[in-house]
Amino acid sequence: MHHRMTEQELIDGLIIQNKESIQFLVNNYQKNVIKTAYYFVANMEDAEDLSQEVFLEILKSIGRYKKNSSLYTWIYRITVNKSLDHLRKQKRRNFFQQVGLFLQDSNDGTNRSDKEPAITDTRNDDKEKRKILDNAVNSLPENQKIAFILSKYDELSYKEIAEIMNLSLSSVESLIHRAKMNLQKKLMNHFSEYANKNK
Amino acid sequence: MQTKTNKIDCSFVRRNLFSSQEKQLPDKELNEFEDHLHLCEECSRIVSDFQSVTSFIDKKKSDEPSPFIQTRILQRIETQMGGAGKVANPFLQRILRPISVSFVLLIAIIIGFSIGKHRETRFSDNIDHQNDLQTMKSELNISDFIEDNTFFDNH
Numbered sequence: 001m002h003h004r005m006t007e008q009e010l011i012d013g014l015i016i017q018n019k020e021s022i023q024f025l026v027n028n029y030q031k032n033v034i035k036t037a038y039y040f041v042a043n044m045e046d047a048e049d050l051s052q053e054v055f056l057e058i059l060k061s062i063g064r065y066k067k068n069s070s071l072y073t074w075i076y077r078i079t080v081n082k083s084l085d086h087l088r089k090q091k092r093r094n095f096f097q098q099v100g101l102f103l104q105d106s107n108d109g110t111n112r113s114d115k116e117p118a119i120t121d122t123r124n125d126d127k128e129k130r131k132i133l134d135n136a137v138n139s140l141p142e143n144q145k146i147a148f149i150l151s152k153y154d155e156l157s158y159k160e161i162a163e164i165m166n167l168s169l170s171s172v173e174s175l176i177h178r179a180k181m182n183l184q185k186k187l188m189n190h191f192s193e194y195a196n197k198n199k
Numbered sequence: 200m201q202t203k204t205n206k207i208d209c210s211f212v213r214r215n216l217f218s219s220q221e222k223q224l225p226d227k228e229l230n231e232f233e234d235h236l237h238l239c240e241e242c243s244r245i246v247s248d249f250q251s252v253t254s255f256i257d258k259k260k261s262d263e264p265s266p267f268i269q270t271r272i273l274q275r276i277e278t279q280m281g282g283a284g285k286v287a288n289p290f291l292q293r294i295l296r297p298i299s300v301s302f303v304l305l306i307a308i309i310i311g312f313s314i315g316k317h318r319e320t321r322f323s324d325n326i327d328h329q330n331d332l333q334t335m336k337s338e339l340n341i342s343d344f345i346e347d348n349t350f351f352d353n354h
Contacts (some may be wrong), residue, residue, distance in 0.1 A: 017280065022273070022276060024346045026269055026272050026273055026276075027269065030264075030269055030272060031264070031266060034264045034268065035260075035264075038259070038262065038264075039259065044262060044264060044265075047264070048264055048265060048268050051264075051268070051272060052271065052275045052276075053273050055275075055276060056275070056276060056279055057274055058278065059276065103298070105331065111322065126255075129251060129252050130255050130258075130259070131256055132252055133252050133255045133256070150239075152254060152256055153259065153260060180217040181214070183217075184213065184214070184217060184249070186244060187216075187248075187249055187252060187253075188216075188249075189214060191244075191245055191248045191249075
């Protein structure tokens, strides 16, 4: 059990890489960091790996931390940035994989969609529903995605989100509203596609 | 199946899926929303699908990371930073690194110069040596004799 530490004591300890301060940091922030990363990347193992990167980044950059925002806000910002980087890399990897599969299919003279089994009943399949939701959230424009995840999943207040994103309260409100409108639209499209398939 | 309700009602429902779920609609509109669902089968299906999919937001919140993650994070920090608490001050690292790089570069430049100079000396020594030889040859009057290729000619 770690004794209480003020934010300033923690920062000072991290600057000199004091073992107790590092343990205090990890102990107090790991859950929030992993969960936020998980809401973005939708995979717990990836989120756990990312959390390690986040803590290393915190230790590397703590000397440059400016106290115009709280440490908590700063850590959120690092977590969000690392998660978005991960998603961008994943997107690039997926693109090249798809190109590879396409080329492979062209050489085989077969169509992959013929090989894969059709999705059965999406409404009864939890895994599929999670995927629908994750894909819909992931397809939102970046700022809308950040605002929506921090609000709906992390349950942060608009004020906290505004601080993390360096935006005004009204901009955050507007981003969350647009994110919800877009998500409704995306999910509705999915539902109607599904309904048409099953007619 | 489409119903007795008009399109405006349907579009209102479809624009307010989140608002109704979060109970952010005024009471009157919320009642109308629910009344509409009793009458419109398609909207009712859409609302049910929407609720079913978005319920995973709450389910996702209850997913927990591995209980050993803290140890893994601390181990990674220790490996990456050469042992937490024992690491050189990052400020010192920021100064020592450029100093050591500059020092290595300086040594490399000095070595380069000395090699270049050594070769130059050997070259000039060689020229001096050849000049001495030439003088000696001319003094002994054997230069033409040696340099005359015809001497070794088969003719």
